Amino acid sequence: MNKLLLGLGLLASFPAIAQQKSKPAKINSAEAASQRLEMNVRIKGLPEGDTVLLWGPLPNTVDTAYVKNGSYHFNIDMSKGGTTYVMQVGLDGNEQHGTFLYLEAGKMDITGDGPYFKDVKMTGSPFVADWMDLYHNLLESNELGKEKNELENRMSDAQAVGDNDAFNTAAATLQVLNKKIVEAGSKWVEAHPNSGVSSFVLNALLSTSMSANDMKAMIDKLGPNARNTFTIKKMMTNLTGGADKMMNLLHKPAPPVAVQDVDGKPVSLNDFKGKYVLLDFWASWCKPCRVMTPELAATYEKFKDKGFTILSVSLDEKKDKWMQAMKEDKMTWPQASDLKGSQSPAAAAYGIVGIPASFLISPDGNIIEIGCHGETLDKKLTEAFK
Secondary structure, eight states: OOGGGGTSOGGGGHHHHTTSOOOBOOOOTTSOGGGEEEEEEEETTOOTTOEEEEEETTTTEEEEEEOBTTEEEEEEEOTTOOEEEEEEESSSOOGGGEEEEEEOSEEEEEEEOSSTTTTOEEEESHHHHHHHHHIIIIISSOHHHHHHHHHHHHHHHHHHHTOHHHHHHHHHHHHHHHHHHHHHHHHHHHHOTTOTHHHHIIIIIITTTSOHHHHHHHHHTSOHHHHTSHHHHHHHHHHHSBOHHHHTTTTSBOOOOOEEOTTSOEEOGGGGTTSEEEEEEEOTTOHHHHHHHHHHHHHHHHHGGGTEEEEEEEOOSOHHHHHHHHHHHTOOSOEEEOSOGGGOHHHHHTTBSSSSEEEEEOTTSBEEEESOOHHHHHHHHHHHTO
16 A cells, blocks of 8 residues: 555654564453453464564554564553554564554454555454555555645745746646545545545545635544544544544533733623634644634624624733734624633633634534534634524
8 A cells, every 4th residue: 555645654663663662451350341452463474573663643643563473463442432543563664564553452463475555355343354455446456645745745846946837737737636636536425425434535636625614524424433533533633723622522511711811801702692702722832823813803894794703712821912813813892811821721612622712602502513614714703694
């Protein structure tokens, strides 16, 4: 399997990973069997005694096994959900001796005649069949991926010599190609909305070619098994600033917020009852937050007289920094903070682990959208005020 399919070059990182002092995974007998992956591999010709590393890039885990009589075995805790792994035989980082896989709790058997992972057969739990379907129908030939890699190399070469015409021509072709990749990947996900393998497609194939809003819209359509993968939780953290706890708030009453405005007066969500409220968590030091400020300002001006407002809650610790940023960014809507930074009880109540993070709250006080801004927020409000 070609490393370029991941869009991450994960196999190239194995020389560094191999330097870690990995130990065989210890099995905790108290863990439920339903939360573990049982993997058995038998491939002819594997070097006797070679070390096998199973690396989870997103959860940052490394498990170790050793080849014995052409076989090795893993028993992995998957209680955090399925995700992409890289499996490498040997510590030399040779890409031909490794492969990448989507794995989740269950059973997987890998057999083959070699060399290494060429033409292996994978069987086991339902996710294995989904992985094989994706591999054979979308990844195996990977003509789109190869073409994308060639175009990116052409752009890099053109940029290095200052050939703007060649760069722009390749960039335009790449834009068209990205649409084809999105269409092919999206079609597979739409046909497998509850498969954990869809999380691989979204992260590895589509994330660099889709906007954050479009990506979130696709995730919203996934079934519970796909949404509960480690990959999707990680992606949602990046997209919205939170994961499990945050997403569990959707369509439920918004937790109370105990903060103070710039004059030290208490501010409550109840103060805005009867309006649509965008509860916006940000900070003066957060560059992505401040890049989004003009979008928020435009939305506020467009809908403020129709029953909409924004309550921006700063996670700053120093009031002067907070005040300076508000002034610089011309934030004219309600502002508040408890000046407790990452220890903010308000942020904890909403499950926030990163900012910017936002919640659209309905006039009756329920959270109806998470991570909503820009065109998506404008569309929601336009529909609401029809």
